[in-house]
Amino acid sequence: MDTATMMMLVLVASIAILIFLILKVKIHPFLSLILVCIFVGVATGMPLPKIATSIENGMAGTLGFLATVIGFGTILGKMLEVSGGAERLARTLLEKMGEKRAPWAMTIVGLIAGIPVFFEVGFVLLFPLVFIVAKQAKMSLLRVGIPLAVSLMVVHSMVPPHPAAFAITTTLGADVGKVILYALLVGTPTAILAGPIWAKFISTKCKTGVLKESEENAATPTENLPGFGITLFTILLPLIIMVGKTISTLFLAKDSALLPIVTFLGNPIIALLISVFVAYYTLGLSRGLKMKNLLTLTEQCFGPIAGILLIIGGGGAFNAILVDSGLGTELSKILMSLNMNPIILAWLIAWLMHLAIGSATVAMISTAGMVLPMLAAYPGLSPEIIVLAIGSGAIGWCHVNDSSFWFVKEYLGLSLPDMFKSFTAACLIASFVSLGGILILSLVI
Template sequence: MNTKMQSGAMMMLVLFLSIVILIFLILKLKVHPFISLVLAGIFIGLATGMPLTDIVTSIESGVGGTLGSLAVVIGFGTILGKMLEISGGAERLARTMLNAMGEKRAPWVMTLIGLIAGIPVFFEVGFVLLFPIIFIVARQAKVSLIRIGIPLAISLMVVHAMVPPHPAAFAVTEMLGADVGKVILYALLIGTPTAIIAGPIFAKFISGKCRTEAFNELEVKAPTPDEKLPGFGITLFTILLPLFIMVGKTASDLYLTEGSFSYNLVRFLGNPIIALLISVFVAYYTLGLSRGLKMKELLSHSEEGFKSIASILLIIGGGGAYNAFLVDSGLGTELSNIMQSLNMNPIILAWLVAAILHLAIGSVTVAMLSAAGIIGPLLAAYPTLSPEIAVLAIGAGAIGWCHVNDSAFWLVKEYLGLSLPDAFKSFTAATVLASIVALGGVLLLAQFI
């Protein structure tokens, strides 16, 4: 074996051991993912012979560079989600759409609601917010909770992993230098059929093979009186506004002259920070002030929302540090060279890395950030691969294999009243199916862009 091959093998061993350390720290020692990511990065630095001063610099530049714009975007997105929560907007969407389409189509309605309402809220928040609707409809239509609950859970998971401005999806978009508007468009294009196949279609098949225990009705929040909910149209507009603005910026790039006033104005407004800032003020009015809330109350709700994102911000910062070590140590370049020699499809590789990390670590966010750090250096070796496709491949991989080490698994299991085997057969299997379908969609889309 020549020196170059030995060096490559050692680099790959370092990468493998860093992932093992990461998994061990999170799962066995119960160390917070932020600390675990930084420690795994420091291991890479030490094992590859980086000077100690450079190790500190990598941490600082990795965390700071990643959180530079992300912290602002996530902060604004959190306010938007909080406004949807306190106003009853999610309940309004569900109630109106169910009334319009009928309870027989409830699984399809919940898929659509998850894709829309899941945009500004985290998976757990969205599922808990909408569960009372699931329970009431399942009872009235006399169908299994699985028939309605799994479609909602899968659609929320798809949005969580693939659609900015969700934190993990947006972070990976920034890390890989992808266009956020394109990622949103492509993610919805792929995510919608993915959520349908792994949601209502799969749930219909699997519901007869699983049993749900009767849920205690006292634990289900009573429906909000109709007159206290915001209007359907204004709620939908408020949720989708940031997407409209960001996608509009991407579309306008095709028609406006670069350097012109209109071009610069649209790019300014379409920047995720500005788009979300505008949307926050719209939400303050449409879902708050216009319904009798005072600015003092909105301030309180905003502060409440910020408390919930401290952990996610630190995890994303830790992911940035881990990524910086991969680049600064030269490990990423070595991985790129090896992958080129293997002639492996980079889309499948990105999907596989994210899937394995989610399976092992149990966090979609950590899996996606770690995968982006590993895949990022490969993009230069594949100039025909668009960064948007790479982002979607990572998101598709991270959807799958949701099991006992993921809090989302236990949330769905307990709320739907499933035994452990039935939770595997229904929710875990649905996430795996969604991941495979999404991969197929990404591979197909890659043929056209």
């Protein structure tokens, strides 16, 4: 058996083992990734001390930057949650657009409010508004809820500072400002087509369960909510700074005295640090909170992200093992021999990984490690486009092995068949539509 064939068998076996450990044995994805790293190292003949070193370096290299960024992003999300900022955004947009356009309003809210928060957090924050608006507009929960869920999923998979999107942006050496800009260009029409347009069509073919109104669904008094403008500014500030840096560097001369300052401020760590302290004031201190309250809130927000950080670190270790074992080089040769468009290939790998594993985050991190060695053969290919392609592929196939699937199902009160017809289908539509947008975008950048 030649080396290339052996390496590919090891890769296939490693993915199969990863799926088996997560889905059947119910081992946490972080532990599963580390076990698979050891398997790949042993199977490819790496010295045992080198396997341990490779895992250590992969974890450290990935989390050294990302842990800081994700920590800051989580604080922003917590401030949005406790201040009522998400509810303010939703209410204002619904008032301006009207209840009959509620699905469109919830799409916009999801795209904005989803930037600093995880999918589940965003859905929990905004579901009370979904319930109230659906009742007032005499629409089904599905008609209003699916657009929100899809827009949150699009942002979750494609737009930094979300952890997986940020992780693969770093892994592939892409410019974070460009990734944000391109992701919003592609993601907005994607969320519209797979959200309110698809929901309007499919809502007549599905039956939403009857849910009882509770205190959780009660609206917060308007006077207790922050202002719309300041909330929107606070949420978008890190994106404004990072995208601003990317745009500024296109026009500033290389010897400009402003360039080092712009580059420093536009670094994701600095941009998010600035945004955190702005959020402390706009969504905290200015609304009566004290520094001791902010300290407590900050401490509370770090616990839930530990699992995400470890999964991303495990993905970094897997990437390092692929490279150090030589498997990545062989994989690159195989992938290039397929003569497939590299954008479609990156999308397809992430699409299949999410289908098999049930986690968009794990699918994206794993795909980045497989695709990275291939990029050297395509020097003219924008790494930002590949980041989007991986995120686009990971949107698809949200089904029974994905916790998000059950999360949406229970909140919307849908049957299993109706969940497949509505949310799973919406994610697949979003995945294909965004791929089309990425392919078009790749022609002009």
